[in-house]
Amino acid sequence: MAATLKHGKPWIAITASEQDALLHDASTADASSPIRTHFENLKEWIVGGYYSSEIGMRELGWTGNVFHPAFPGCTHPDGHQE
């Protein structure tokens, strides 16, 4: 939509740097503006979908191993002291 308004072409027809500029504008627009709200909503779904896919979970360290012998605690005797 923003691509059509600004460049007279749909999203897939504009260049990568034009896409990046549009995304930059959307992601830094006023927090309550419609474009920013739309961006954050779309981003939330894309991020959530990606990091709950197998490739996304593996990127976050998922190995499928769910049995851990221990939880590693702090090894500093009194915690982290200044």
Added chain:
Amino acid sequence: MTQARRAVTRFDVIVVGSGASGGWAAKRLSEAGIKVALLEAGKPQKDADFTEHVPAYDLAYRDRSDEWMRRTRPRQRDCYACREWNYKWFVNDLEEPYTTPNDKPFSWQGRTRVVGGRTNVWGRQSYRLSDQDLHARSFDGYGEDWPLSYKDLAPYYDLVEEYVGISGQVENVPELPDGQFHPAMPMSCAEMQLRTRVKSKLGWTVTIGRAANITRPHKGRAPCHYCGPCEQGCVTHSYFNAAFTTVADAIKSRNTTLITDAMVYRVLTDRSTHKATGVMYIDRTTHEVREVRARAVLLCAQALESARILLNSEEGGLANSSGVLGHYLMDHTWVAGGASGEFPDAPAPKPSLGAPHRPNGIYGIRMKNTMNGPREKNYLRGFGFQGGGSTNFRMNAPGYGAAFKKAVLDPLTSVSLVGFGEVLARFENFVEIDPKVVDKFGIPVLRITMSWGENEKAMIPDMADTATQMMEAAGAKNIKPFTVPDRVPGYGIHEMGTARMGTDPKTSVLNQFLQTHDIGNLYVMDASSFVSSACQNPTLTIMALAVRGCDHLMEEMKRGNI
């Protein structure tokens, strides 16, 4: 509702509900040779039903299903523990509703329909009450004292803890009596920093959560393997769930008959003898009405459901000569105030989905209005802090693309402290039967009227101030206090007090052994009995009181009184 009576079966004792209290009642009685009918409104629960190791990508909606779950479980979904993995364990809110006045919302969550009840999905935090809690009226003049003392409960806390297995650390703080603990789960460095500095600068104790997660092999159960999401079940039985502990033991004794899908709606009584004779229930699968008879009836259905059964049993409520049945409803003010802070300098391992996850947090022991400390001017009683430190992915990093993906992996170490506050027992917080609404089975539903009083409202801002003070003492950065003064009651999921104990039958429903004053062979063993809420999580006390009540019941049976 049809009244066709058929298939009458007889037992020594009927236990209604198979959760924390009902599981213990069935185990305690049936292991002593008593024939028990254990009636559970939900389905049987097997290890194969547990899904804690199923990754999100194997789910139909990949854990992106909030809106879809809310179509059938709008209230249950308000709780973090109702997830795409396990939502079917929870009641369908549309089929089994409740009502509230329009201006007093109440969120009734954690309504499970499986064997083991809420212990399938509970938070597992297990704390003893102290004499200051049990005798709070003597201390500050408000409400009533409990009709028993810590020394009466202590042996039962010991007994229950020895069986359940609770990991934790001895602290010697009078406000939170120590127990028999499995080795404590370790703290992170940020948590240790908070603990050490809060102790030295403020004199208050932050300890590791006391959790019903075992840390060494225990009675055939394996220690916790730190996979994380306990609320989805546990194939190694490492947390306490009545389904695979107390209920399993009761069945193994061959003296307990478990009847599932049994929606108990009425306690039957013999008017001439003034005794309970049994219960009526509706089979959830066939909608048939059935009757079970016994020498004694124990309601362990959860504080609101047990009150509902008694209120539906007789005009004006069964065992309600006092008129307080359903009244003095309490919850805890949950996450109503607190603070978070960042600890960028605390050593921490990089976050990873493949790393061990500790299913437990930290606990800030009550520090306000203590026996020997200063008194607050604005409010009575106190609060404890729950929360914990974590080193997390920055999922809320700004931007997009490669820069965003890199920022996600940049760890952020923060600690949160959220207050769980005592809620005063007030007559005007109550449940009654809604004369106009029935559930899917034709059973009249509850109308719940509850709101915070002046005391709760005055306490909430001090939770934020106190948490901030602790964060400052710990040297945290970017401290963010918060208050949620309009948090809807119910979110604590600690309903208590609807059939309170007391020495005076004119002002209480139960005696100190959970036996109704009015009907000698009728007991209520869930948190209905609580006289005050304290600020500690109630389940450990529910279990200790239930076992104590069962021992009393067996004495009464021996004496021929029941």
